[in-house]
Amino acid sequence: MLYVITGPSGCGKSTLVKSILGEVENVEFSISYTTRKKRDSEQEGKDYFFVSKAEFGQMIEMDKLAEWAVVHGHYYGTSKREIEKKGSERDLLLDIDIQGAQQIKTKFKKAVFIFIIPSLFQELKTRLKNRGEEAVDVIGRRLEIAKKEIRYYPEFDYIIINDKLDKARKELASIILATRCRLDSRKKEIVPILRSFFENE
Numbered sequence: 001m002l003y004v005i006t007g008p009s010g011c012g013k014s015t016l017v018k019s020i021l022g023e024v025e026n027v028e029f030s031i032s033y034t035t036r037k038k039r040d041s042e043q044e045g046k047d048y049f050f051v052s053k054a055e056f057g058q059m060i061e062m063d064k065l066a067e068w069a070v071v072h073g074h075y076y077g078t079s080k081r082e083i084e085k086k087g088s089e090r091d092l093l094l095d096i097d098i099q100g101a102q103q104i105k106t107k108f109k110k111a112v113f114i115f116i117i118p119s120l121f122q123e124l125k126t127r128l129k130n131r132g133e134e135a136v137d138v139i140g141r142r143l144e145i146a147k148k149e150i151r152y153y154p155e156f157d158y159i160i161i162n163d164k165l166d167k168a169r170k171e172l173a174s175i176i177l178a179t180r181c182r183l184d185s186r187k188k189e190i191v192p193i194l195r196s197f198f199e200n201e
């Protein structure tokens, strides 16, 4: 199953998504491509694949991306390979922006769409400032974009209010576990069980 996780920059989305990997089994994080510069806290091939604009342009031309968007002036995209490699058997989490989420919605109708929001706008401001990785004008731009993004909440299946990481992590885990119990997801698993009921009759 594909889980598309979206939310304004600074809402703690990446921390939440990464923290779920240790909590729920068989969940993987989709590593995006970006033309943004690597932050000190990030690792190539773990947080992102950092590429040049020319390399990103080639991926678009060669139709290698399942979705892509320009976010805060940089290109970001999910490769089709990433989805095909992991998407069928395991649960794959996509931490992407609203434009990417809308593209995935047109291609993968069954994906689960989750919107992460902070408890208050002020909270977002504080987090972006405390992160200390962005210049003041960049923070201002991100906050303006957040005001636009928040309006898209009705397009999502689930809303997580990320006021406490522990609580948010439990809610995200619950969404994944409940989705695994849906009839659609259980169909394969249930066949041998049903068969066992009627064997040797």
Ligand code: 5GP
Binding pocket: 006, 007, 008, 009, 032, 033, 036, 067, 068, 069, 071, 072, 076, 077, 078, 095, 096, 097, 098, 099, 100, 101
């Ligand atoms: P950041 O630069 O703070 O890591 O991410 C900025 C924004 O880009 C976040 O909202 C993040 O979800 C989004 N983003 C990260 N990877 C992708 C991607 O592959 N596609 C799209 N559309 N957005 C992405």
